[in-house]
Amino acid sequence: MSAAETDDIDAVPARRPARWHIAVFLAPAFLVYTAVMILPLIETLRLSFFNVVAGQMQFVGLSNFQTLFGDPRLSADFWNALRNNVIFFIIHMLVQNPIGIALAAMLSIPKLRFAAFYRSAIFVPTLLSFVIVGFIWKLILSPIWGIAPWLMDLVGMKWAFAPWLGKPETALVTVSLISVWQYVGIPMMLIYAALLNIPDEVLEAAECDGITGWSQFWKIKLPLILPSIGIISVLTFVGNFNAFDLIYTVQGALGGPNGATDILGTLLYRTFFGFQNQMGDRSMGATIATVMFLIILAGVSLYLFVIQRRMRRYQF
Amino acid sequence: MTRLMKGMLLATTMLAPAGLAQAQETQLVIESWRNDDLPIWQEKIIPAFEAKNPNIKVTFAPMAPTEYNSAVNAKLDAGTAGDLITCRPFDLSLAMFEKGQLAPLNDLKGIENFTDVGKSAWTTDDGKTTFCVPMASVIHGFIYNKKAFEEVGVEVPKTEEEFFAVLDKFKENGTYIPLAMGTKDQWEAATMGYYNIGPNYWKGEDGRKALIAGTEKLTDPQWVEPYATLAKWKPYLGDGFEAQTYPDSQNLFTLGRAAIYPAGSWEIAPFKSQADFEMGAFPPPVKKAGDTCYISDHNDIGIGLNAKSANADAAKTFLSWVASPEFAELYANAAPGFFSLNSTPVKMEDKLAQEFVSWRENCKTTIRPSAAIVGRGQPNLDLEMWRVSANVINGSETPEQAGAETQKGLDSWYKPAK
Numbered sequence: 001m002s003a004a005e006t007d008d009i010d011a012v013p014a015r016r017p018a019r020w021h022i023a024v025f026l027a028p029a030f031l032v033y034t035a036v037m038i039l040p041l042i043e044t045l046r047l048s049f050f051n052v053v054a055g056q057m058q059f060v061g062l063s064n065f066q067t068l069f070g071d072p073r074l075s076a077d078f079w080n081a082l083r084n085n086v087i088f089f090i091i092h093m094l095v096q097n098p099i100g101i102a103l104a105a106m107l108s109i110p111k112l113r114f115a116a117f118y119r120s121a122i123f124v125p126t127l128l129s130f131v132i133v134g135f136i137w138k139l140i141l142s143p144i145w146g147i148a149p150w151l152m153d154l155v156g157m158k159w160a161f162a163p164w165l166g167k168p169e170t171a172l173v174t175v176s177l178i179s180v181w182q183y184v185g186i187p188m189m190l191i192y193a194a195l196l197n198i199p200d201e202v203l204e205a206a207e208c209d210g211i212t213g214w215s216q217f218w219k220i221k222l223p224l225i226l227p228s229i230g231i232i233s234v235l236t237f238v239g240n241f242n243a244f245d246l247i248y249t250v251q252g253a254l255g256g257p258n259g260a261t262d263i264l265g266t267l268l269y270r271t272f273f274g275f276q277n278q279m280g281d282r283s284m285g286a287t288i289a290t291v292m293f294l295i296i297l298a299g300v301s302l303y304l305f306v307i308q309r310r311m312r313r314y315q316f
Numbered sequence: 317m318t319r320l321m322k323g324m325l326l327a328t329t330m331l332a333p334a335g336l337a338q339a340q341e342t343q344l345v346i347e348s349w350r351n352d353d354l355p356i357w358q359e360k361i362i363p364a365f366e367a368k369n370p371n372i373k374v375t376f377a378p379m380a381p382t383e384y385n386s387a388v389n390a391k392l393d394a395g396t397a398g399d400l401i402t403c404r405p406f407d408l409s410l411a412m413f414e415k416g417q418l419a420p421l422n423d424l425k426g427i428e429n430f431t432d433v434g435k436s437a438w439t440t441d442d443g444k445t446t447f448c449v450p451m452a453s454v455i456h457g458f459i460y461n462k463k464a465f466e467e468v469g470v471e472v473p474k475t476e477e478e479f480f481a482v483l484d485k486f487k488e489n490g491t492y493i494p495l496a497m498g499t500k501d502q503w504e505a506a507t508m509g510y511y512n513i514g515p516n517y518w519k520g521e522d523g524r525k526a527l528i529a530g531t532e533k534l535t536d537p538q539w540v541e542p543y544a545t546l547a548k549w550k551p552y553l554g555d556g557f558e559a560q561t562y563p564d565s566q567n568l569f570t571l572g573r574a575a576i577y578p579a580g581s582w583e584i585a586p587f588k589s590q591a592d593f594e595m596g597a598f599p600p601p602v603k604k605a606g607d608t609c610y611i612s613d614h615n616d617i618g619i620g621l622n623a624k625s626a627n628a629d630a631a632k633t634f635l636s637w638v639a640s641p642e643f644a645e646l647y648a649n650a651a652p653g654f655f656s657l658n659s660t661p662v663k664m665e666d667k668l669a670q671e672f673v674s675w676r677e678n679c680k681t682t683i684r685p686s687a688a689i690v691g692r693g694q695p696n697l698d699l700e701m702w703r704v705s706a707n708v709i710n711g712s713e714t715p716e717q718a719g720a721e722t723q724k725g726l727d728s729w730y731k732p733a734k
Contacts, residue, residue: 073694073725138561142556142559142560143555143559144555144556144560144568162556163555163556163557163560165500165558165559166499166500166556166557166559167558167559168710168712252382252501253382254502254699256500256501257499257500257502257558257707257710257712258703258713273390274385274386277385277407277686277698278694278695278699279408280386280390
């Protein structure tokens with residue numbers, strides 16, 4: 001017995017005692033995360049394969065998905081929501097992220113005065129509750145009490161004002177821009193941090209080679225912050241396809257007018273919980289949630305396995 | 317593992333309130349969507365009940381109307397709902413009863429105070445079981461600013477032609493927005509618009525029953541014409557009505573900036589407390605002078621017993637009191653515009669409320685067409701009518717398209733009994 005022990009010790013001389021503390025310290029987070037995130041997710045995925053048949057919950061295979069994509073109304077609602085969601089995402093990618101990068105680039109100019117003030121001021125909306133943001137913008141843009149028509153009148157632009165949130169053609173763009181206004185601080189901060197991380201030697205070397213100003217941004221800084229831009233794109237993608245709150249506070253659960261701002265989140269809410277006289281349908285809600293999960297999973301996988309691997313990283 | 321975890325999660329949420337309820341007196345919680353009425357319940361109704369039943373404490377817990385059904389259904393499923401559930405009329409509450417979430421109230425003391433018509437909204441299709449105590453109905457019509465009418469020198473319109481003539485006068489005059497209504501929240505367009513003026517076209521109950529029987533369709537002229545009339549409202553609405561919400565409309569009217577407000581009688585109490593001008597009301601104008609008028613007198617609100625309530629006895633005491641003439645009088649006067657369904661006549665002090673109720677003498681009454689039987693399926697007819705009514709006013713859909721779309725949705729699940 002004791003001989004075996006010594007043998008073991010001889011064989012593995014560096015064997016350390018079992019590190020129980022790792023498990024102990026991980027346990028609370030693991031348990032809480034499992035209880036509030038992983039179990040509900042698995043339950044949701046499971047629920048999408050079940051439906052009430054003759055008053056009983058039964059396994060129905062893929063028939064919920066068949067209904068979602070086969071039923072003319074439900075599928076029309078779904079595709080409408082998906083299309084709106086894609087537009088919502090594109091507007092964020094085209095407006096929010098470039099502006100965020102531009103702001104970060106300007107903030108990182110060493111001689112800029114009041115940089116700290118600008119940085120905080122631009123970031124503050126991100127900290128505000130979406131309820132407040134939604135309410136404020138609804139008031140600003142209100143054709144009756146809003147400050148927007150009055151301000152536009154001051155500069156003689158009253159003719160250009162329209163009840164943007166109420167028109168099917170403009171509502172989605174307006175809500176997207178409100179969201180951009182709220183969240184532009186996040187890409188700005190991330191890019192700002194990435195820009196600050198670029199060592200001065202690199203920039204000085206560039207200057208020695210005669211690369212300054214704009215070409216310095218395009219040729220030196222931008223390639224170095226590309227990984228951060230990638231992360232931001234993924235965050236935007238996930239955030240946009242999970243979005244619900246702002247649309248709900250500004251346009252209501254119906255995503256009006258006439259479904260023009262209905263995105264996957266609001267469609268899920270209405271289907272799962274019901275709205276006004278429409279009864280909630282958990283199985284169909286879970287089915288939509290599953291499809292949303294798959295869309296996000298596909299997007300993130302595309303980034304992780306295709307784009308991120310091809311991205312060049314620089315070590316300083 | 318999952319079961320254990322679920323058990324733990326459940327136990328912590330369920331047992332926590334249970335521990336608190338150990339006190340001497342019984343606590344009752346009322347779930348409701350009438351958040352506008354919170355002060356009325358807290359200051360008038362509940363004290364009156366508690367004075368008689370000192371060992372029962374009642375809490376009124378309202379939430380936003382559009383979220384009520386989803387929230388209360390989720391609470392009922394999870395077993396965390398209050399003891400007393402405010403009942404929406406017809407199909408929604410019926411669904412709750414069929415799931416065994418509402419207790420039958422046939423043998424409740426006081427339920428005999430209601431006629432079959434009063435109970436119809438909360439009785440099973442076979443007419444045998446009643447599951448909510450009827451509280452009130454609401455009547456649709458138009459509330460107007462008397463001062464504005466005098467200033468511009470117009471009379472209360474009786475026919476549709478006169479109605480539009482009045483609107484034209486207001487538009488010419490320019491001081492007032494002729495009609496205070498917006499389409500942003502969508503439901504205003506249907507509830508205050510289509511359901512309000514429609515009964516004159518589809519002849520109230522005749523049309524509604526024919527729709528259920530399948531002998532009339534939503535594409536028939538009597539169902540499409542009200543949309544056409546709604547579309548004609550567009551030029552008389554305020555600037556930017558597309559983005560005007562329900563509270564915006566209410567404020568425009570009570571601040572005296574609008575002349576006419578397409579209304580439901582539930583507005584009376586809040587309007588009285590906010591507006592400083594005199595208000596009058598008129599029923600939806602008929603097409604030709606002398607036509608029979610029809611009004612929407614919709615059984616709107618009842619109250620039922622959560623079948624899983626731990627305090628069923630105390631809750632029944634409360635429900636019996638709600639069914640009593642005493643409550644009827646208290647409620648009808650505390651919340652003018654909610655008209656009692658009790659068969660004992662109720663004396664109402666409020667002039668405006670009296671005006672609304674007086675229409676019952678001359679006009680035939682009906683309920684909202686999407687509420688009973690045809691409101692049961694997917695897509696929900698009520699929500700569809702919200703959407704198309706708003707579209708028609710916005711001009712993004714023609715009345716014919718609106719009719720065709722709603723009928724198509726109805727056809728997809730509803731087969732009238734032959």
